[in-house]
Amino acid sequence: MAHSIVLRMSPPSYGSITPPSAESNSSIHNGDGSTTSPLRQSSRFSLKATYSAKSMVFVFVLATTAIFFAGSIHKKWHNKLPLLRSSSKNIMGSKLTTSKKYKTLYLLRHAKSSWVNSSNINDYDRQLSPKGRAVAHIVGKSLIRQDVDLPDYILASSSVRTRETLDLVMAAWKKRTLDKSKILYSKSWYDLSDEGYFNHLVDKLSREEDISKEEALSGSSSNVTSKHILSNVNTIMIVGHNPGIERLLNELILPSTNDEAKEWQHYSPGHFYAVRFPTLERWSDLGGYISEEGRRGVVELHLPV
Numbered sequence: 001m002a003h004s005i006v007l008r009m010s011p012p013s014y015g016s017i018t019p020p021s022a023e024s025n026s027s028i029h030n031g032d033g034s035t036t037s038p039l040r041q042s043s044r045f046s047l048k049a050t051y052s053a054k055s056m057v058f059v060f061v062l063a064t065t066a067i068f069f070a071g072s073i074h075k076k077w078h079n080k081l082p083l084l085r086s087s088s089k090n091i092m093g094s095k096l097t098t099s100k101k102y103k104t105l106y107l108l109r110h111a112k113s114s115w116v117n118s119s120n121i122n123d124y125d126r127q128l129s130p131k132g133r134a135v136a137h138i139v140g141k142s143l144i145r146q147d148v149d150l151p152d153y154i155l156a157s158s159s160v161r162t163r164e165t166l167d168l169v170m171a172a173w174k175k176r177t178l179d180k181s182k183i184l185y186s187k188s189w190y191d192l193s194d195e196g197y198f199n200h201l202v203d204k205l206s207r208e209e210d211i212s213k214e215e216a217l218s219g220s221s222s223n224v225t226s227k228h229i230l231s232n233v234n235t236i237m238i239v240g241h242n243p244g245i246e247r248l249l250n251e252l253i254l255p256s257t258n259d260e261a262k263e264w265q266h267y268s269p270g271h272f273y274a275v276r277f278p279t280l281e282r283w284s285d286l287g288g289y290i291s292e293e294g295r296r297g298v299v300e301l302h303l304p305v
Contacts, residue, residue, distance in 0.1 A: 103280045105252065105297065106151050106237035109245050110165040111136040111270030124190060128164045135270035135304065136165045140172025142303045143272070150175055152233035153182050155204065157189035157240050165270065166239050193241035197248040201238065202287035205230055230283050242267055249273055251290065252297045274301040 111132030118126065128136070150173070156162055163185070170178065192200050230236060238245065246267035252275050253265070267273075275297035280289050289295050 102234065103277045103283060103286075104235045104300070105275045105277070106235065107245055107249055107267075107273040107275065108139075108165065108169065108237065108239045109242060109267050109269055109271055110157070110159070110162040110239065111139075111168075113161045113269075125160050128161055128168075132161075132165070132270060133168055136168035137172050139270060139272050139303050140169040142305075143169070143173040144175055146301065146303075148173075148175075148274070148301065149235065150178050151182075151235040151237035153184065153230060153235075154178075154237040154239060155189065155201075156183060156185050156238070157193075158185040158187050159190045159241070162189075162239050162241070169272075189238070189240045189244070193244035195244065196251075197238065197240060197244045198251045198290075201248065205283040205286055233283075236283070242269075249275070253299055255296055270304075272301070272303040273299055276300045
């Protein structure tokens with residue numbers, strides 16, 4: 001008669017300590033029913049906590065390193081990005097700081113004006129709209145971010161909207177304080193906005209006035225814009241209106257041999273252009289430089305983008 005043999009497997013021995021009971025998470029049962037400190041369970045938890053802490057430190061270091069390199073790349077390449085696409089082969093994106101070597105003209109059209117109650121307000125007295133004020137602030141902040149130097153002199157229309165635009169731009173562009181005597185307001189920039197600014201600008205830059213350089217620079221005759229004031233400065237800013245300032249921009253940068261209809265740069269409200277003249281030595285020669293020699297300025301910066 002065959003006999004069946006039944007093998008009974010005993011659970012593995014843990015010495016004097018049995019595996020932790022499913023009924024308790026806080027103690028370990030011994031073979032005799034007594035409890036002891038959960039050393040093994042505590043060790044496992046400590047090991048997990050250590051791994052978790054190391055993982056958090058690794059992630060933190062990795063994230064910090066990524067942010068550092070991203071910031072370095074942005075800082076290195078930000079100013080090298082093209083700020084304006086132009087078919088006139090302009091040099092774009094260079095850091096724009098004034099230099100004794102170059103004459104530079106800043107152009108700023110007043111920001112968008114408000115037409116609320118325009119029938120009851122003279123055009124000269126119209127104020128900026130909320131959108132126009134926002135754009136002017138953005139332009140000023142962009143100028144300080146691009147590290148653009150303030151102009152030596154500002155020639156501006158005396159209308160309300162041009163004054164407001166300039167005030168907002170300068171408030172945000174507070175690289176240094178500009179002497180108020182260097183801001184020369186004139187209604188002529190308002191009156192001539194339909195005829196164009198080029199001849200008016202050339203006339204101002206080449207005009208002879210009976211005024212000493214010391215008087216001009218002291219601000220005692222701040223309303224007089226003379227050759228004595230402007231001939232020795234490098235950067236002049238014009239704040240005006242369309243269509244005059246748009247025509248001026250294009251007269252300064254368009255090659256005379258090109259088709260103007262294709263090359264013409266439209267000038268939006270509140271926009272800022274910096275036009276540099278690499279070979280112009282004296283502002284009084286600007287008329288001949290453009291009209292007779294056929295040379296042109298180079299747009300170095302256009303804001304906002």
